[in-house]
Amino acid sequence: MTFSNLVHAVIDGVLTGSVYALMATGLTLIFGVMDIINVAQGVFVILGSYLSYALSVHFGIDPFVGLLITMPTMFLVGIVVERAFIARLKGPEKTAMSILVTYAVSLVIEGALNMIFSTNPVQINNASYVNSSVHLFGMWLPFIYIYGFILASVLLGSLYFLLYRTRFGASVRASLADQTAAALVGIDVKKVSTICFGIGIAVTAAGGMIYGTTNAFNASSSYDLISRLLTIIVLGGMGSLAGALVAGVSMIILEDIVAVAWSPVWSNITFFILLVIVLSFRPQGLFGKQSARVA
Template sequence: MDLSLDLLGNALVSGLLLGGFYAAVTIGVSISFGMLDIVNIAHPAFIILGSYTAYIANSVFGFDPILASIVLLPAFYLLGVAMYHVYDVSFERRGDASIRGLAFFFGILFITEVTLVLVFGVDYRLVDAPYVGPSLHFGVIDLPLRLLVPFLVSMALIGSLQLFMSYTFIGRAIQAVAQDPMALRLMAANPSRIKRIAFGLSIASASIAGAILIIIQPVEPSIARDYIGRIFAICVMGGLGSFSGTVVAAMILGVMESLTSTFYGPSWSPAVAFGFLLITLAVRPSGLFGRS
């Protein structure tokens, strides 16, 4: 019994750490889907793009992957702004965002993935940093730095986004546009501009999320798909657009997945997220914390 209790403890801890990382992966979609109502299913592809830029910075120039991802934030922000511009002109203003907008992002997801395959091939890539190998030990509990560092970076990312949303004018405007774009227009603010900034931030978060993803696991282009379900499961469970809800839902999912893969084998863990998503959608579509 002792052994399985240790196993349980370790599974719980690594699940919580993993969940913290999932929160960073999801936060971009919490902004774009939760607040702006833009179903950006291409978000995981940008996260993988972030992994590859961190990989290049690390393997070619020898930079720290997290530092590199922070330096690259403006580039990802601009990419997001440009994408929102195309989306806005082609779909939102035509009032035709549903089918074609979805197909647009699906196409972007696919193009990004195939391009990465053409450039980098389908080999798994990984990064090298001082915190990739070692672990901390507390009694029987192991804390691999490989999971702990991404956890801390993720919490810092979400914390600073939360501060930005609560205390700056633009942050509050983003929250306002989520609630009532018409009213915002009456206050003489331009919803399109606010949404553009918000979408830029959402894609910028993919840079950091990508860097910590490649620290946690080796990356190849098609793993973006595994994350689509996780991201939307967390986003919906967390009640669409609530940051604290996102973090709690991410940790619940992380623990569930970690327990499943410890006790039933890792090949089952992708189904956990999707099963969760289907159940959430069927039973409580407003999320665990949403008002129904």
């Protein structure tokens, strides 16, 4: 491995990692506020990819402009799923049940996508910036990676602004810290939960668009995505926004380094082994609070 290879891996990792961080933030936000593990996040990302794909291929709408349609659509999908299924979960098995319910939702979506788009992998590649590159830092970077990084940063920035600088954000953070106490001071935790679920799903439209332009995908790509996203949020500490960000970027960097230094075949597995090692020493994850919530 040469030094320039390493630099390349790190830069690539930061660019791709930011997109994973965005998708993982949606997931960890949902868990933090609602105690819901949304395993449908992976299939929602793919649904977002297919929406962008359909708009771009059939209507000639630029994928980035298309986000103005796909993000609100995914937000609504999130609200409907939350109201129809998630809000019904109660009691001590709530979190465990949420995994199965969202899994069932993801099976239905996966089956529908397979029927509509077939299982042949596709890629969103009819925009000019997808196949052209720019020479930066002594290497060729595809424009789409840079645009994706900018998009993810802008969305993460707005999400942080929403959470840390607005009244709604204050109620979300209060619900993150303690749902009962938040309800006691007059926060409508139910409404906050529904909106958070919507936001958590809306970001997958953007993540899915970038994923779909940088990878060939079909509905079963969602398994690969969800396993990474879950690993990221557990490693970062479930419910921790900063954790999702740091773990998202560092995991993808690590994966890229292993891919150059050793073999792409084993890079996936490093991801999971790192998780197992970290959790053996810090069961609450990197940024998780120790027994913040008793199971």
